[in-house]
Amino acid sequence: MNIIVLLKQVPDTETQIKIAPDGKSIVTDDIKWIMNPYDEFGVEEALRIKEKFGGEVTVVGLGPKRVTESIRTALAMGADKGILITDDALEGSDSLAVAKAITAAVKDLDYDLIFTGQRGIDDDMGVVGASVAELLGIPNISLGIKVEISEDQKTVTVNRPVEGQTLVIESSLPALITAQKGLNEPRYASLPGIMKAKRKPLEEKSLADLGLDASEFGTEARKVKILELTPPPERAAGKIIEGETPQEKAAELARLLHEEAKVL
Amino acid sequence: MAEKFVSERNLKFLLYEVFDVEGLTRYSYYQDHGREIFDMILDTALRMGKDLLHGTFQEMDRNPPQYVEGRVKVHPLVRTLMRECGEGGWIGANAPYELGGQQLPIMISAASRFIFFAANYSASVYPLLTSGAAHLIESFGTEEMKALYIPKMFSGQWQGTMALTEPQAGSSLSDITTKAVPTQEGYYKIRGQKIFISAGDHDGADNIIHLMLAKIEGAPHGVKGISLFVVPRLRPEPDGTLVPNDVQVAGIYHKLGYRGAPITQLSLGENDDCRGYLVGEPHKGLSYMFQMMNEARIDVGMGAAAIASAAYYAALEYARERPQGRRLRSKDPSLPQVPIIEHPDVKRMLLFQRAVVDGSLALLLQCAKYADLEKVQEGEEKERHGLLLDLLTPVAKTYPSEMGLLSVSQGLQCLGGYGYCDEFPLEQHYRDARIHPIHEGTTGIQGLDLLGRKVVIKGGKAFKLYLEEVRGAVARAEATRGLDAGAGLLEGALQRLEEVTAHLLELAPGDPELFLADATLYLELFGVVTVAWQWLLQALRASEALEADPSGGDRDFYEGKLRTYQYFFSYELPKIEGLCRRLLQSDGLTVNLEDRHFTD
Numbered sequence: 001m002n003i004i005v006l007l008k009q010v011p012d013t014e015t016q017i018k019i020a021p022d023g024k025s026i027v028t029d030d031i032k033w034i035m036n037p038y039d040e041f042g043v044e045e046a047l048r049i050k051e052k053f054g055g056e057v058t059v060v061g062l063g064p065k066r067v068t069e070s071i072r073t074a075l076a077m078g079a080d081k082g083i084l085i086t087d088d089a090l091e092g093s094d095s096l097a098v099a100k101a102i103t104a105a106v107k108d109l110d111y112d113l114i115f116t117g118q119r120g121i122d123d124d125m126g127v128v129g130a131s132v133a134e135l136l137g138i139p140n141i142s143l144g145i146k147v148e149i150s151e152d153q154k155t156v157t158v159n160r161p162v163e164g165q166t167l168v169i170e171s172s173l174p175a176l177i178t179a180q181k182g183l184n185e186p187r188y189a190s191l192p193g194i195m196k197a198k199r200k201p202l203e204e205k206s207l208a209d210l211g212l213d214a215s216e217f218g219t220e221a222r223k224v225k226i227l228e229l230t231p232p233p234e235r236a237a238g239k240i241i242e243g244e245t246p247q248e249k250a251a252e253l254a255r256l257l258h259e260e261a262k263v264l
Numbered sequence: 265m266a267e268k269f270v271s272e273r274n275l276k277f278l279l280y281e282v283f284d285v286e287g288l289t290r291y292s293y294y295q296d297h298g299r300e301i302f303d304m305i306l307d308t309a310l311r312m313g314k315d316l317l318h319g320t321f322q323e324m325d326r327n328p329p330q331y332v333e334g335r336v337k338v339h340p341l342v343r344t345l346m347r348e349c350g351e352g353g354w355i356g357a358n359a360p361y362e363l364g365g366q367q368l369p370i371m372i373s374a375a376s377r378f379i380f381f382a383a384n385y386s387a388s389v390y391p392l393l394t395s396g397a398a399h400l401i402e403s404f405g406t407e408e409m410k411a412l413y414i415p416k417m418f419s420g421q422w423q424g425t426m427a428l429t430e431p432q433a434g435s436s437l438s439d440i441t442t443k444a445v446p447t448q449e450g451y452y453k454i455r456g457q458k459i460f461i462s463a464g465d466h467d468g469a470d471n472i473i474h475l476m477l478a479k480i481e482g483a484p485h486g487v488k489g490i491s492l493f494v495v496p497r498l499r500p501e502p503d504g505t506l507v508p509n510d511v512q513v514a515g516i517y518h519k520l521g522y523r524g525a526p527i528t529q530l531s532l533g534e535n536d537d538c539r540g541y542l543v544g545e546p547h548k549g550l551s552y553m554f555q556m557m558n559e560a561r562i563d564v565g566m567g568a569a570a571i572a573s574a575a576y577y578a579a580l581e582y583a584r585e586r587p588q589g590r591r592l593r594s595k596d597p598s599l600p601q602v603p604i605i606e607h608p609d610v611k612r613m614l615l616f617q618r619a620v621v622d623g624s625l626a627l628l629l630q631c632a633k634y635a636d637l638e639k640v641q642e643g644e645e646k647e648r649h650g651l652l653l654d655l656l657t658p659v660a661k662t663y664p665s666e667m668g669l670l671s672v673s674q675g676l677q678c679l680g681g682y683g684y685c686d687e688f689p690l691e692q693h694y695r696d697a698r699i700h701p702i703h704e705g706t707t708g709i710q711g712l713d714l715l716g717r718k719v720v721i722k723g724g725k726a727f728k729l730y731l732e733e734v735r736g737a738v739a740r741a742e743a744t745r746g747l748d749a750g751a752g753l754l755e756g757a758l759q760r761l762e763e764v765t766a767h768l769l770e771l772a773p774g775d776p777e778l779f780l781a782d783a784t785l786y787l788e789l790f791g792v793v794t795v796a797w798q799w800l801l802q803a804l805r806a807s808e809a810l811e812a813d814p815s816g817g818d819r820d821f822y823e824g825k826l827r828t829y830q831y832f833f834s835y836e837l838p839k840i841e842g843l844c845r846r847l848l849q850s851d852g853l854t855v856n857l858e859d860r861h862f863t864d
Contacts (some may be wrong), residue, residue, distance in 0.1 A: 014267065030817035069303070076304055113854045188312055191353030194304045195296060225724075 001055035001153055003046040004106055006116035006132065007039035009063055009070045013121065024226045027218030035070040038117025041179035044186040046115050047078045053153060055112075058106045060105055062090065068202065075197035076189035082202040089207055096124075099131030100225055101217065104210040107136060111174055113156065114192065118143050118178040126178075129251055133176035141181040143167050268383040268581070269318060269574035272310060273821055275375050278626055281805045283633050285371045291640035293360075294369055302372050308352075309376040313383035316341075320354070321384045322713055323690050324385045324524030331516045336466060342390055342468030349391035350420020356395070359402060363410070364418050370639070374632040378625060381570030385696050386524025390423060390463050392563060393418035396556045397424025397475045401494065401704065404544040404552045412500055423469035426556055427476040427495070427530065429460045435709050437550060438486045442478040444493060444540055454478055454495055454540040455533035462703075464528030464725075465497065465513040471506060472497040474530075475556065476478075477549050478540065484547065484810060492549030493540030495532065510538035521695025558654075560704045562631055567669035569624035570698040572675075573691040576617040579675035582688070583610055584678075605704060613674045615831040619799070620671040622825075623832060624664035626798035631660045651726035652733065655718045656794065658710035663791035665700035666707060672697045711783030714790060719765060720772075727765065734797045741800050744807055750800055750833050756795045757840055764789065764847045771850060773799055781855050782847055789843040796837045803829035 011017060011169030012032040020027050035043075046057045057079040061067040064086060071082035085101050093101070106114070114133075119126035145166075146159035156175055160167045161182075189197075207214050215221065241256070243249035258264040279285045285302065288294045320341045331339045349355050359365025380388040398417040401409055416422040433439040443458025454476060458464070465472055483489030498506035514529040519536050534539045544552050588602035604610045634656070637649040676683035676690040682854040683690040701707045719727045735758065741751035766788065771779040806825035814822065 027816075029815065069300075072300065073304060073307070102549075102729055104312065147337050188348065189304060190351060191305065191357055194308070195366055197304070198296075198298075198301060227362055 001049055001053040001113070001149065002109075002111045003049060003055065003057050004109060004111045004114045005039065005042045005046050005057060005059050005074065006106075006128070007059055007061050007070055007074060008036040008112065008117070008120045008122075008128075009033045009061065009067045009121035010036045010120055010122040012038075019070070021230060023228055024143040026229070027122075033066055033069065035073055036117050036120050036122075038119060038121070038179050038181070039115075040074075040117075040186045041181065041183040042115030042117055042177075043074045043077055043079060044184045045144075045177075045179060046182065047187070049077075049113070049147070049149055053149060058083065058109065058111075060102060060236045061083070062086070062101060064091075072197050072201060073189060075200045075202070077187055081200060084202065084204045085206075085210070086204055087214070087217070089209045089217050092222065093217045094124045094224045095127035095202060096131055096223060097217045097221060099128050101207065101210065101212060102128070102132050103135040104212055105205055106132075110232065112153070113149075113174060114138075114176040116176070116178055117179050128169055129178040130174060131244040136174075136176070139171045139175040140178070141171055141175060142178045144177045145180050145182040147177060147183065174182060265620055268577040269313070270310075270570070270577075271380050271573070272306070273817075274622055274625070275306065275378070277805070277821070277825075278622075278629050278802075279290060279371060279375055281721075281809070282626065282801055283371065283629055285369060285633075288369050288371070288633075288636055289733065290641070293367055296367065296613075297369065297372075301407040303541075305368070306375060309379045312348065312352075313379045316345065317380060317383035317387050320387065320524075322686075322689065323691065324384065324386050324520075325696075327521040329466065329519075329526035331513070334513055335467060336513060336516055336528060338526065339387075339524060340468075341387055342466060345387055346390055346394075346420035346423070346468055348420075350418060352662070353418075354395075355391050355419035355420055356394075356398065356414070359399070359414075359418070361736040363402060363414060369632075370635045371629055371632040374562070377563060378566050378573070378628075381567045384524070385567050385571055386522050388567075389525050390466075390468065391420065392422040393426065393463050394420070394422070396559055396563075397426060397473060397557070400475050400492075400552065400556045401543065403555055404492070405494070409494060409541065409543070413496075414496065416471070417473060421469065421471050423463055423466065423473040424551070425461055425464050425472060425474045426560065427458045427461050427464065427474040429551065430457055430458055433704060437477065437490065440477055440479060440490065442476070444491060444542075446477040446480065451539040451541055452478075452480070452492065452493060453533060453536065454538040455536070458527075458530040460517070461528045461530055463525055464530055466526060472511075472571045475543070475553070476532075476540065477553060480546050487550045489547055490544040490549040490553075491546050492552045494543055494590075495538065495540045499539055510535050520698055521692065522699045523695075529833050534757045557704060558657050561710075562628060562635075563655050563666040564700050564704045565624065565660045565662070566628050568697060569621055569628060571693050571697045571700075572617065572624070572664070572668035572671040573621045574619045575672040575675035575690055575697075576614070576621050577606070577695070578689050579678040579683075580605075580614060580619065582679050582682075583614060586594055592789075599681055610678060612831075612835075613678055615828060616835070617676050618824075618828050619672045619783060619832045619836060620664075621669045622828065623795040623798050624660075624668065626632070626802060627656070627660050627663065627795055630798060630801075631656050651722065652729055654721065655726040655730055657748075658705075658714040658718065658787060659791050659794050661704065662701070662707050662710045662787055663795055666788070667696075667791070668700065669694075669697050707787070708784055711787040712780055715768060715783040715859075716780050717784045718774045720769065731758060731762070734793075737797055737800050737804065740804055744804060746807060747800070747803055750803065750829065753801055753837060754793075754796050757796060757837060758838060760844045761789060761793050764844050767848055767850070775852075775855075777855050778850060778852050781852065785843050785847055789840050789847065792836060792840050792843075796832060799829045799832045 012034045015031050018027040050057050058081045059071050059074040059079045060083045061071045062085040085105050116129045130140045142158045143159045144158045148157045155170050158169045241249045241253050243252050277348055286299055289297050329336050353366055356365040357368040394417050398414050417424050430440050444452035444454055476493045476495045477490050479489050480491050483692045497511045499509040512531040514531045516526045516528050583605040586604050588604050593706050634649040634653040672693045676694055682688050737753050738751045741747040806822040809822045
């Protein structure tokens with residue numbers, strides 16, 4: 001069973017995000033970069049399936065050279081090989097362009113399953129997984145919280161949460177599954193795993209290597225343009241309800257909820 | 265609870281920029297390592313600290329181990345952590361490949377321990393003790409012993425301990441009475457009592473392996489009659505089954521802090537069926553045990569610095585958020601209150617904490633570097649770094665332990681009344697930190713070790729090498745703009761230290777009691793001078809980095825380093841003057857004082 005995992009590198013959730021002077025991007029100095037947590041669920045699931053059925057796990061990342069660190073982390077967890085799609089012309093690409101580049105990198109690989117996170121925790125678009133499945137012409141199953149491969153390794157059954165219920169989907173293989181929180185608890189990289197990761201193959205591919213035209217990528221080629229980034233509104237100060245008795249306070253609270261908050 | 269408990273930036277600054285851990289990869293033992301691997305290891309340690317350990321920091325304190333029907337029940341995290349640390353390769357990380365280790369530099373494992381300790385000290389000691397005990401078997405055990413115990417200990421299935429203390433023999437190990445009687449079968453029958461044995465029994469591991477000191481029947485008196493034994497709770501039979509080895513848990517102690525880890529009382533050989541297996545040669549046990557003890561002393565310093573780090577970041581977070589009062593320069597009472605970090609006295613308290621935390625961590629990583637170099641070098645260089653490590657071990661144990669406690673206290677002070685309450689973690693840090701001046705040799709014992717033994721070993725060679733090392737930093741600082749004043753202050757302090765040392769050594773032949781009466785103060789003096797040296801090393805690197813005109817967070821970091829260096833040299837270093845004056849007096853006040861003078 002050969003499995004591909006697509007991963008993105010995103011700012012650590014604890015990083016204080018600052019908007020850059022251009023108003024359309026963020027300041028990337030002093031950011032700590034991590035593997036997108038949803039992609040990490042994908043890596044873990046791929047490793048578990050590999051441990052059960054054998055085969056290889058290939059991790060594919062896209063972005064600047066620093067993305068190598070996240071690919072190496074996946075290799076340290078137990079993945080077998082890595083591919084980094086890196087090209088200056090990719091800077092500023094939108095989700096669809098990213099999906100096209102990834103598709104070009106994986107289409108000729110031998111795979112039965114592709115995992116990726118249900119979305120990146122940075123841009124929260126949730127587009128790449130479905131787009132890659134569409135471009136590859138394979139089924140896309142989103143928000144997987146349980147994945148089971150049939151004993152004959154021909155089909156996959158995926159549980160997906162819907163409105164408090166669970167939808168159970170069966171699909172032929174190959175298929176693309178996007179991972180949701182709850183799928184598994186990703187393992188920590190082990191020290192022997194970290195030592196081995198250094199010696200595992202990690203290939204770099206440029207757009208030219210993938211036979212792609214650089215003019216279709218980057219900020220200029222975006223179909224979705226970012227006009228402006230604004231920080232979330234600052235939380236307003238709380239209010240202490242004044243009053244002599246509980247009854248008075250309750251009446252005042254009801255008045256404020258009605259007149260100011262307009263929720264009653 | 266505060267999220268941040270260590271500074272990753274500072275750890276990397278010390279490892280890569282000040283102490284050049286990458287330089288170790290020049291030696292063949294470490295040649296497979298490199299920056300990328302170190303970064304991944306630190307990153308994993310930070311994640312484990314955050315996700316696995318930090319979340320149960322308070323819970324383990326509130327639900328301490330229970331003694332139930334002769335066994336000790338601990339928090340379920342202990343089993344998980346032992347497994348993660350075993351499967352992850354953390355317990356055997358420093359060991360050679362052929363024993364299943366990763367030949368990891370001691371500097372990197374020390375940095376990882378700092379992270380684990382800061383996240384949750386109590387939880388971290390279980391794998392740590394196992395590491396130390398396994399290393400002792402690795403160094404002095406037979407091949408059979410290694411094969412039998414090390415894999416199970418490295419995998420986290422079996423817990424290791426160090427079993428030294430007895431009811432009547434704590435600091436004075438020469439007075440232990442646990443007996444070992446030789447048998448025809450080659451093993452010894454052990455009988456006696458041990459107390460204060462950390463992780464001496466618990467249900468988070470499948471077996472407990474005690475590295476225990478005992479006296480073989482008829483052995484000479486004193487420390488030369490002590491031997492080292494492996495005493496398992498369940499002894500492995502040749503067919504692989506485990507049978508009870510007559511090690512009874514008589515009880516556990518209820519402690520002020522560090523409550524997530526039990527300290528136990530053990531009773532050995534009540535049914536005359538406790539077998540011990542001799543490690544190395546008879547009567548040499550204490551010198552073997554000192555390998556583990558010296559490592560453990562550095563780890564105690566690390567634990568103390570780590571707890572102080574967690575307390576500092578909790579205090580810092582609070583100081584930035586808590587509005588209280590107005591700047592003294594502001595005359596307008598209608599202005600909103602300012603966060604307390606704007607008050608100079610609060611800044612002073614925070615600076616003190618940072619000076620202690622980063623200064624201690626630097627000293628501990630310096631020691632780890634000496635340990636690495638001693639391990640991989642040969643000849644004179646090996647001896648040099650071994651001697652420096654020997655000399656600095658009592659300092660690296662004590663400065664963080666004693667000053668860390670004051671540092672946590674200042675952290676607690678930043679929170680005022682809230683600091684004293686258990687909604688905030690400071691009160692727990694304060695309780696947890698209090699063990700460090702006590703265990704693995706009290707501060708008093710460390711003072712005796714430094715002045716009575718280390719300063720004079722090899723005709724004072726270690727001390728001479730130390731002066732050379734510090735003067736190397738002084739010389740570099742003299743040639744660095746902005747640091748020449750600090751260089752002068754440290755040189756002055758070194759001269760005072762030399763003067764005091766020479767004065768005390770003159771007393772030694774006449775009256776050992778007078779010579780060592782204030783050894784603890786001497787250790788305190790030595791600690792301040794040594795940490796000043798570590799601050800000068802950090803300042804040298806920060807100045808160099810600022811020459812390159814860094815931006816953003818990097819500039820703030822290096823400037824913060826220089827400010828803290830200035831704080832140390834302006835507020836802490838001058839304190840040695842009082843110590844020097846006292847140490848030069850040698851009037852024997854405490855030597856001649858009698859019991860009756862204390863009564864009323």
